[in-house]
Amino acid sequence: xxxxxxxxxxxxxxxxxxxxxxxxxxxxxxxxxxxxxxxxxxxxxxxxxxxxxxxxxxxxxxxxxxxxxxxxxxxxxxxxxxxxxxxxxxxxxxxxxxxxxxxxxxxxxxxxxxxxxxxxxxxxxxxxxxxxxxxxxxxxxxxxxxxxxxxxxxxxxxxxxxxxxxxxxxxxxxxxxxxxxxxxxxxxxxxxxxxxxxxxxxxxxxxxxxxxxxxxxxxxxxxxxxxxxxxxxxxxxxxxxxxxxxxxxxxxxxxxxxxxxxxxxxxxxxxxxxxxxxxxxxxxxxxxxxxxxxxxxxxxxxxxxxxxxxxxxxxxxxxxxxxxxxxxxxxxxxxxxxxxxxxxxxxxxxxxx
Numbered sequence: 001x002x003x004x005x006x007x008x009x010x011x012x013x014x015x016x017x018x019x020x021x022x023x024x025x026x027x028x029x030x031x032x033x034x035x036x037x038x039x040x041x042x043x044x045x046x047x048x049x050x051x052x053x054x055x056x057x058x059x060x061x062x063x064x065x066x067x068x069x070x071x072x073x074x075x076x077x078x079x080x081x082x083x084x085x086x087x088x089x090x091x092x093x094x095x096x097x098x099x100x101x102x103x104x105x106x107x108x109x110x111x112x113x114x115x116x117x118x119x120x121x122x123x124x125x126x127x128x129x130x131x132x133x134x135x136x137x138x139x140x141x142x143x144x145x146x147x148x149x150x151x152x153x154x155x156x157x158x159x160x161x162x163x164x165x166x167x168x169x170x171x172x173x174x175x176x177x178x179x180x181x182x183x184x185x186x187x188x189x190x191x192x193x194x195x196x197x198x199x200x201x202x203x204x205x206x207x208x209x210x211x212x213x214x215x216x217x218x219x220x221x222x223x224x225x226x227x228x229x230x231x232x233x234x235x236x237x238x239x240x241x242x243x244x245x246x247x248x249x250x251x252x253x254x255x256x257x258x259x260x261x262x263x264x265x266x267x268x269x270x271x272x273x274x275x276x277x278x279x280x281x282x283x284x285x286x287x288x289x290x291x292x293x294x295x296x297x298x299x300x301x302x303x304x305x306x307x308x309x310x311x312x313x314x315x316x317x318x319x320x321x322x323x324x325x326x327x328x329x330x331x332x333x334x335x336x337x338x339x340x341x342x343x344x345x346x347x348x349x350x351x352x353x
Contacts, residue, residue, distance in 0.1 A: 012052035013080075020084040024077065044073040058083065093121040097131070101139040108167040112136065133160040136167070145170045208236040 011030060013023045027047065028038075036043040048056060048068055059068045062079045071079075097118040102111040115132055124131045137149045137158075149166060152158050203210055206217040214220065223230045227239040 011050035013055050014052075015084055020081055024081075038073050044069070044076070047073060047076065055080070088121050090121075090123050093118070097122050098135060100135065102141040104141065106141075108140075108164070108171050111139070112164060115139075129160050133158065133163055136160070136163055140167065142170070142174075204236070206232045206236060 011023075011027060013020070031038065031043055031046070034046075036046060048059070051059070056068070059076060059079065062083065063071055063076075068076060097115070100115060100118055102108075106114075112132075115135055119128060119132060122131070137146060137153070140146050140149075145167060148170070149158065149163055152162070152166070204212060204214050204217050206214050207219045209217075219233050220231055222233055224232050224234055224237050226234045226237045
């Protein structure tokens with residue numbers, strides 16, 4: 001049905017979606033919005049039209065053998081209320097009311113609305129306000145709020161409105177405090193994570209460990225057995241490190257002082273100080289002799305022999321070499337020239353010739 005306000009299809013009653021009293025309230029407001037009165041025949045016709053097919057059939061059964069149109073609107077409403085609203089047990093309804101407590105995720109507003117809905121079938125009469133106040137105080141989920149309400153009731157009269165306002169104020173304050181605590185906790189967690197990252201990269205100077213700072217180190221009151229100072233252990237002792245570094249520096253200088261000259265270290269037959277290995281002599285490149293070179297070598301043989309005799313007669317040659325006064329390069333040259341009683345290059349060429 002088309003009307004100035006609202007749609008007739010919205011007034012079809014479904015007992016699974018709402019109670020009959022709530023439907024009746026909507027129906028009365030629909031009549032008021034469209035200028036209809038309950039005693040008018042037009043209002044009865046509108047009701048029989050918008051109530052729905054299922055409910056119209058029910059009214060025909062309840063009015064039989066008469067027809068629903070022969071009844072007044074108030075009589076039709078009473079028949080439907082009797083059918084859909086069964087007789088209630090007041091004691092059972094009050095038991096539900098008195099055992100209703102605030103749920104874990106239920107707000108103060110939702111809790112009060114639920115109490116008022118349960119109290120509608122309890123027939124409290126003039127005791128309704130006191131019953132709602134008592135159940136509200138006893139059923140709040142927070143013990144701190146309950147203690148506050150009882151303290152106020154001990155000093156002055158606590159009304160339902162005052163208890164409800166105190167509950168709302170406590171809920172808002174608690175919610176703001178939780179939000180502030182969460183923000184502070186997150187900020188502290190981020191700060192701790194940053195500190196841990198820095199401490200993870202830099203070792204603790206008290207124990208040389210990772211994962212904590214010097215202020216949290218368990219060795220901050222321990223005495224070092226190396227330097228006898230308090231606040232670190234021997235593993236992280238700086239004086240021990242400095243002493244080790246000085247010894248290493250002195251030993252390096254000592255090795256540098258024992259090293260022979262560069263030309264002597266490059267010769268063959270001398271041992272390496274660090275490894276103790278002897279460097280093999282360098283191989284001489286092969287020489288292809290021609291007839292002219294053999295003629296020159298033969299003419300120079302008497303002079304080379306004379307030089308070998310002079311070298312052999314040098315006193316203390318071996319001791320001079322062992323003392324380091326003669327380099328490996330000079331020794332090699334003397335060996336090639338036939339010194340120290342060994343045949344030289346000229347002798348080898350002469351014997352081969």
